[in-house]
Amino acid sequence: MNIQSCLPKGAGFSVAENKCRIVSNEAVNEEYRLLIAEADDVALSARAGQFFHLLCPSVGGEKPFLRRPMSIYRVDPEAGRIGFLYKVTGKGTRALSSLRPDDTIDAMGPLGQGFSLPSGVRNVLMVGRGVGLATLAPLARLATKSEAAVTAVLSARRRDLLMSRQELENAGARVIEVTDEEGTSQPETLEALLCDLHAQLPFDFAATCGSNRLFQLVRSLCAEWNIPGETALEAFMGCGTGMCYACVVPTMDANGKEQYRRVCWDGPVFPISEALGW
Amino acid sequence: MNIQSCLPKGAGFSVAENKCRIVSNEAVNEEYRLLIAEADDVALSARAGQFFHLLCPSVGGEKPFLRRPMSIYRVDPEAGRIGFLYKVTGKGTRALSSLRPDDTIDAMGPLGQGFSLPSGVRNVLMVGRGVGLATLAPLARLATKSEAAVTAVLSARRRDLLMSRQELENAGARVIEVTDEEGTSQPETLEALLCDLHAQLPFDFAATCGSNRLFQLVRSLCAEWNIPGETALEAFMGCGTGMCYACVVPTMDANGKEQYRRVCWDGPVFPISEALGW
């Protein structure tokens, strides 16, 4: 439900400054919180990999001037709700964590280019860590909807920091968890595991997000297996709407030329072959 | 009680940045609120006519950058409490009104020159309106303590906006209320009333605060009756501690020369003969 929006909508406006009522905003573990808010149709059109630019409230003299980008973690059109999974890192996210049910949040979006599963994909590999787990969750739903199998490898420092298992299993994904504390998350160990899985049933698409090391690994495997892949990148943002050019990252364009591209406008999801890590 | 003060105290420091626990902060009528806070010894040394410079909290992105001056309305050394009677007019006082019991307020003070009753005064006249009622209340207590009789004339637009009757009667003052709605508050009406009272039992000191019209009236009566008087002035303040020279008002010095003086440092209380109104 859109409580108030002063901006013209409908007729061709694909992005809105949605004033959303908060349903819940609870900690899911020591580091992450899940914010669920009511949303109108424009917001509910969000696709996997897109993000919202959230206006964080001012709390006790601390004013997060700019909005903060958050990947869409959950879209539930039936309930009319959207969800964000976020880590409290600085003043913006600290302010977010102060929001209570029935408060309002101004969530501008949906923004950016989401994941685009090539048609006919049958077996999807997803490898995520940290915030990446938030970004990949809706992709699993997208993939299983188009009847692809999904294997989601979740990585974290400790077992208690793993998230999204339930979310991904609900989406029909097979979930494999690896952690630093158990020694199962190093690139070499993971590479062996992934090659094994690929040997059993070859992946034809891979997506990764949330860690540079995982990105490097998945990119090299995509090249080796000769399959397409995508990754979502992060950058400090100003506008989130392609206007300020603050969020540029170096990318390799299709012709192999290195150039800055805007994470908020050209991304956040890029073909894995064009991304250069971060 | 002083919850926390990082500043050196005792040894000659007459002013402190008191972090005071709030006891209550309730509306007394449509326009005014009474804030009661716990205070330590430095704050409890406040004298009638002095003020505190209050740091107002930031509320929802509104940040009152500078402190706000408030006259001391009540000092209760036994209970260890001080009180302010304030009108919600702008962002600072709006922020003050958001404070709840057990919140902390940073009250710097006591500051400025308070009232100084000439010794031997027997019959004190006080005339106040609006905020002036807050400023004059502790003077009544001071006067009755030194065994002077006190007549307090309280003026307001409407009867429901009159305040401090109880406070003043508790202090042993005779209270006379006049209002615009009853037609008892015009200067002429008031002048007749005051001259009447003076004829019955001559006043030997007068104090006024809160209205320019009342100030003009009382000043001319003081001159006519040849008695000393004082008035408390207001001005926009920066520091409140005599450092910035923002709060100057034109005054007549003892030699009849007009010059700017600092309300926070040379005042807020000035001899009525030296003040020029505002």
Add this chain to the structure above:
Amino acid sequence: MVDLSVSIGSLKLANPIMPGSGTMAEGLADIIDLDGLGAIVLKTITPDIRQGTLTPRVAEFNDATLFSIGIPSKGPDYFLNNTLPFYGRYKAPVVASVSADTVEDFGTLAAYISAPSIAAIEANISCPNLRAHGRAFGMDIEATAGVIAAMKRATDKPVWAKLTPNVGDIAAFAKAAEQAGADAIVTGNAILGMAVDAERMRPRLGNVIGGLTGSAVKPILLRMVHQCAQAVDIPIIGCGGITNGEDAVEYMLAGATAVQMGTVNFVHPGAMPEAVGWIEGYCRRHGVERVRDLTGAMSDTHAGQPKLKVTQ
């Protein structure tokens, strides 16, 4: 009925609100109706293709931002073939903005992009990021005049001189631009600033120095607009920290004919249309029939009266 239109020389705008160059792009059209604007001012372009400055490109304060973007530019051909046609669908006049390395190149570029659909050309002589430690054309009074004169020779379009606030006597720069033929003055661009990360002992921006923008700079640019208004006869477009209609009115009262809103578009994309609405309400409340009557209508002293005849 309030008449919201204002004239910038020969150019008539439906209302006094437009974006600052570089603070809107095609993306804004996904969120608001650009036809609600007085004008559409486009990002500065350069003759060559540029990538812009190193990252990170933004640092944030309570009431301001520090951006160092440089002028990422796809060049004049991309501008003519892609950017301009995109905005062709709107009826709001389109203002181009140009920058270059030499006075002559300003002229050449202005001539090259003087397409019929362009209503005016703004000279960004003030971009703080192009030169080492921010020295720009706009900090040199002869270069300022030189750029405007070169552009006036090269094109028939109205030329707006967007001054940099990183000067001492802003009014002298406004006068120099006026004498060189500028049709309007935009006051002004971002103020050079810097941010240091104390814990990491390093600059926060890739470019070390950037442009400070947002509410915090408003008192400075407002003062400069007032000074320019007293020095020149051509219209002044105020810019700097304007976030709503009230800010815009303050600039107009101080002498601006129209205003540009910048950083606020990044945070509240609806800010410009909302400001138009607020100004209309303000005029109605104050009995002002024509918004242009607000220009310079502030009283000269705190104690004085507004220089405005109102109908009430």
Add this chain to the structure above:
Amino acid sequence: MVDLSVSIGSLKLANPIMPGSGTMAEGLADIIDLDGLGAIVLKTITPDIRQGTLTPRVAEFNDATLFSIGIPSKGPDYFLNNTLPFYGRYKAPVVASVSADTVEDFGTLAAYISAPSIAAIEANISCPNLRAHGRAFGMDIEATAGVIAAMKRATDKPVWAKLTPNVGDIAAFAKAAEQAGADAIVTGNAILGMAVDAERMRPRLGNVIGGLTGSAVKPILLRMVHQCAQAVDIPIIGCGGITNGEDAVEYMLAGATAVQMGTVNFVHPGAMPEAVGWIEGYCRRHGVERVRDLTGAMSDTHAGQPKLKVTQ
């Protein structure tokens, strides 16, 4: 143990924190121990007696204030007979600040007040309120050099040149002051600003224009300090929006040897002693033995390493 002392030429300060001229007075001694300061900088005085500007004298923003005070001055005799003796009880060095109407008068006043208890004299060539619309000595490079040279001829005390930020190329002014013999540069005074009351259509200040100070100006003055530090060899004292120890460290990393804190004293009179404590903790945390090693220690680029040898 961190060595907090810094040297401004021949003058050794116990720590790098001092007030900005005009932002402390006797009243501060009722609240904090002035001996905790690196120096005590006094309000500017003039040869004549002055009342200062019209009221209202202050307007407030979220993160800044706009003051227009002028230089209310009781003159040099009051200064010598009343002000100086008051501060005689403190061991922190006392710095006077002077302003005048002509270059020569700067020299005459400096000579007149060169009492033994004065450790240095600051030249306030930048006061924005004395002249119509804020033009000041400090906006003219020859006048800047002239004032410093006149003072150096007139007194043996160290002379500090307090620059105005209302100029284009601040480094050029720092260089001119250095060449004229200044012992240190203070960068800098308040930035000229203005505030308009839209509803009442009038300026908020009696003087129309005032000086913008407080946190909001920090990025601008910090950039100027960095530019000055690259241009001169004499010490630079940073000033502008410093509210705590972290701000002070940022200025030092950018090139300042010491700092002045201004407006914050009005809001948090304990800010200066607290900043000294914070800086000590910072140095300890970073293994910095001498606070003076922080001066200019920031890395030149965002990606680079601090130019600092730490002991850890």
